Amino acid sequence: MALGQRLPEPGTPESEALLAELQAILQQQSIYSVYQPIVSLETGAVFGYEALTRGPQGSALQRPDLLFGFAENCGHLYTLDRLARERAIAGARLASRQQLLFINISSAIIYDPHFVPGQTMELLQRYGLEPHNVVFEITERSSIEDFRVAKKILEHYRKQGYRIAIDDAGAGYSSLQAIAELHPDFIKVDKSLIENIHQDKIKECILETFVTFAQKMNISLIAEGIERLDELTKLIRMGVQYAQGYLLAMPSREPAELPAELAEHIAQHRKAAAANGYWTIGDLATPIRTFDAKTLISEVASYFKEKPDAQAAVIVTDGRPVGLMMRERLFQQLAGQYGFSLFWHRTIDHIMDREPLIVDAALSVERASQLATSRSIHNLYDLVIVSREGRMAGVASIRAILETITNIRMETARVANPLTGLPGNQQINRELSKRLLEGKTFSVIYIDLDYFKWFNDRFGFHKGDQLIQFTADVVQQSIAMCGTPYDFVGHVGGDDFIVMAAGADAVPLCAEIIRRFELGVPMFYDGEEFHYVEDRHGNRIENGGVTLSLAHLACAGGASVTQEHISQASAALKKKAKALRGSVYVTSRVGAGISSYA
Structure with a gap:
């Protein structure tokens, strides 16, 4: 039968032939x-x-x-x-x-x-x-x-x-x-x-x-x-x-x-997410005592008696976690009727939890929390075992996980832009300082929406917020396609954004941002076409609608370049871009030692 051909009607010669073939397949088990x-x-x-x-x-x-x-x-x-x-x-x-x-x-x-x-x-x-x-x-x-x-x-x-x-x-x-x-x-x-x-x-x-x-x-x-x-x-x-x-x-x-x-x-x-406050469960992992699966229960019990603060032990085989033994659960087993005589001389793998929560160190703290808190009430406060490439890396407690999530959310809410959720000015300054201290060449792209006030006045603040969010999405999507995972995007405020990208040449990234923006922005005009817009003073400007001005500044590493240098050079460059019609980018550089790139 050709690809896409429908099944034949029952009773037809084609159907009878397929039935014989199916019966042969089932009889010979040839699937x-x-x-x-x-x-x-x-x-x-x-x-x-x-x-x-x-x-x-x-x-x-x-x-x-x-x-x-x-x-x-x-x-x-x-x-x-x-x-x-x-x-x-x-x-x-x-x-x-x-x-x-x-x-x-x-x-x-x-x-x-x-x-x-x-x-x-x-x-x-x-x-x-x-x-x-x-x-x-x-x-x-x-x-x-x-x-x-x-x-x-x-x-x-x-x-x-x-x-x-x-x-x-x-x-x-x-x-x-x-x-x-x-x-x-x-x-x-x-x-x-x-x-x-x-x-x-x-x-x-x-x-x-x-x-x-x-x-x-x-x-x-x-x-x-x-x-x-x-x-x-x-x-x-x-x-x-x-x-x-x-x-x-x-x-x-x-x-x-x-x-x-x-x-x-x-x-x-x-x-890339880690650079903006992303925590993994591996960041919380702490050491814990491990025992081989064939260790006698008596030896593990003696360890807990000697270490009254020890909450649990992880059971391993060839360095790989295979079980968890919580202190309280072990002594409950031994305290039961005949518990001592039944278990004392047996190996720990007989009574350990064979299905503990084991997560890779790269898992996000948020996801680890979801997995941990969805466990049975009897295991809710058991330690979470952390592994790297299948081998034992440590444990994390429920308390440590929940405290970290609370702190992350409080910090993110405090400094992020409330509309786009992107890092705000405090994180932008921190990122810029970090890149300058690294001494490596990088690019700064300032992004400004032209004639946004005209758009907001004509279509309303709700549509204006949507356009701001759309622009933020365009920048992030462009970085995903043309940038690197370590590139940073922040929301300066209002209709201004900033990108910090690796290397001196971010021209392809600028071009991609403009391409995506021009492709999607017409959907915000409700089918209308424009031949002019108005500037902040109410003057008519020949333009087809909202555009983007991008100021791309390549920054050489070294002590000669400061945040003030970058701010002044970018402001001048953005003014030059805004003097041009349409969505454009202009490029320049600050600091010595950058080769020509555009």
């Missing part, structure tokens, strides 16, 4: 699984893999949509789905106990009586996996008809340790209803919402709603179908937690790792 990585946008590490079923190569049913669609039409969906689940588990090669395997199941399958008894558990045990490694990803092959029954069945699996994901969010109403009814652990955002999101403000606003909702409900968000670096960068900056798509890795028979250059791209953009 196989490929695996596509799901990547953490907090750490750049592979978080898990989605198992994708493929029919025999060269078969008319090779494509999964045709294979499962035809199987459902002719009543063989349950048999095919069980076989696909077996193949997915059998071929999975997870690198750590924390990685997850996402297995697609049709919503119709959860009503299958053969789905309940425990065949999946038997498969997992056979291949060395556990329920906490598995996420059942509910697809939209058929809509859920009875949410009451579905919730009951899925709750049965949750109690065993499995997790639930809802696929194709944003593609239709049924996925949103499933989110509301089933309270999933993961939401997978459909490719249709992710494609070109860096250029589509409506898609961005919709995804922002998903991000906010997921944070409030402690649900993890996975963006699907990423094929462009621009999309990936936008998602990182929007706070989406996980990503999947051809850009990151193609599906393959052997689970693949993320290419090094993409991992570095993710890490750099996270570091």
Whole structure:
């Protein structure tokens, strides 16, 4: 069958031929699984893999949509789905106990009586996996008809340790209803919402709603179908937690790792946030006593008796954290009836918490807090274990995490611009001083909206605020495309912005800011066209509307350049730019030793 061809009508020769082929596939068990990585946008590490079923190569049913669609039409969906689940588990090669395997199941399958008894558990045990490694990803092959029954069945699996994901969010109403009814652990955002999101403000606003909702409900968000670096960068900056798509890795028979250059791209953009007050859980990690998993319980108990202030100990195997032993919980075990005689001479791995919260050091403090506070009330105040590349790095307490978040929010609210949320004058001065002290060449770009007063008077302050926010977005998006992760953008106030970029040549960045601004600003005119505007004194100026004036100043490193020099030179340069018609940039330099660049 050609790509895009519909399934044949039942009873036709084509349908009978496909039925024979499907029966042969099921009898010979000739389907196989490929695996596509799901990547953490907090750490750049592979978080898990989605198992994708493929029919025999060269078969008319090779494509999964045709294979499962035809199987459902002719009543063989349950048999095919069980076989696909077996193949997915059998071929999975997870690198750590924390990685997850996402297995697609049709919503119709959860009503299958053969789905309940425990065949999946038997498969997992056979291949060395556990329920906490598995996420059942509910697809939209058929809509859920009875949410009451579905919730009951899925709750049965949750109690065993499995997790639930809802696929194709944003593609239709049924996925949103499933989110509301089933309270999933993961939401997978459909490719249709992710494609070109860096250029589509409506898609961005919709995804922002998903991000906010997921944070409030402690649900993890996975963006699907990423094929462009621009999309990936936008998602990182929007706070989406996980990503999947051809850009990151193609599906393959052997689970693949993320290419090094993409991992570095993710890490750099996270570091950029760090320069503006972003804290990672690794910043809070403190040392703690560790014990090997085969240490006797008596030895751990003796340690706690000798160290009355010790709250817990981390249990490790070959330097990798595998469990947590809280002081209070250990003594509760020993104090119970026969506790001493039962446990004293056994190893600590018999009573340790085998499922502690273990997070990578690069994870944001905000996200670590969400994970920690969503735990069971019995584990709510357990220490959070911090690892680097899978190895023990330290622990963080709930108190330290919450205090840090409170301080970050108070500081951000105090110094950020209230309209755009960008760093204000205090942070701008701090950043400028830091760059001057580093002694490296950098660029300063002052950005001013021309004729903003005219726009505000004509269209109202609400539309004016929207234009200011749009300009802030344009600058940030341009930096994501043409700048570096270490570039800084601040809101001086009103309609003035500032960018500090690495190196002397920021001309491509200036050109990109103007291009994006000119492309998007007409939508603020409500369909009107203008041949003139008015300046601050009410004089008519021939111009098509609001424009941008950019003053690009290359600053040489060294003691000869000061903040005052930069301020004076930029003011003169901005005056020169504003004397020109249209959106323009002008360039100059301050300090010695800068080669010609424009």
